[in-house]
Amino acid sequence: MKPRHGHISDGCRPISEVLSLIGNKWTSLIITRLIEGPMRFNELKRQVHGISQKVLTASLRALERDGFVERTEHPTVPPSVEYRLTPFGRELAEPLLTLTRFAAINGERMEAARAAYDEGHDTPPPGTEPRRKPLGLRLN
Amino acid sequence: MKPRHGHISDGCRPISEVLSLIGNKWTSLIITRLIEGPMRFNELKRQVHGISQKVLTASLRALERDGFVERTEHPTVPPSVEYRLTPFGRELAEPLLTLTRFAAINGERMEAARAAYDEGHDTPPPGTEPRRKPLGLRLN
């Protein structure tokens, strides 16, 4: 996900950029994991449940490019690469945590609101499903 | 956009939900606009530059479903519909603004970081473009 911008309007552009940055479903999880401290690739992959290595690589590259994450390659064999937040990255982590906390706290409230909404609206008679998407996601 | 979750891991699920919520490129802009006060559909559409009617409708539905936005339909002709943040929505708006401010303030820093990164890496020799996407976005 790198629309990265779009001519939203000059005022909104950078905002949209950052938002789409954290919106790519994984970066925020990555960053919040990295707050704890530097981490190696596979360690990070294990901590961010469900992410594929392809996407993890891509996300880290993006974060590195934007100056939020620093990549340190140790010339050992087998390779060892460490990722750490830059100072800039830690600045971003702050507001991100704020949001993360909000989510953690209000998760069920959202669930409830949805349930209520779905009920009040065209809830297909039970037994007449197809309901909402089965969605085919899987864990690692 | 309703991936809305995915079995990220039980701890991260609500977080991912909220993040994907704001990640859909428009919702955060919508919410921050609605902080100013209730707004009608087309007024909102004008304020959120570049959004299509379809997407605005969909985003508002999603926000309504999640309990962040309230929809009030005035039975006039022609129709007049007002959207306003719920108290819950205003709670979400807080941390969203934090992020929004970060973006506004650090926009150029990101630009700079990217420029630096792109330069230090495989910058294709000038004249040999195709460089980065032309990307075909347009304003309203």
Add this chain to the structure above:
DNA sequence: CTGAATCCTTAGGGATACTG
């Protein structure tokens, strides 16, 4: 004015296999 319905393109991202 508010929105629903359609069509269509793009890219995010999952799965899998291969490499230094």
Add this chain to the structure above:
DNA sequence: CAGTATCCCTAAGGATTCAG
């Protein structure tokens, strides 16, 4: 271990048209 390279598929979301 830390990636790169492919294939492929779904969904986000533009553009356009129709309707109450």
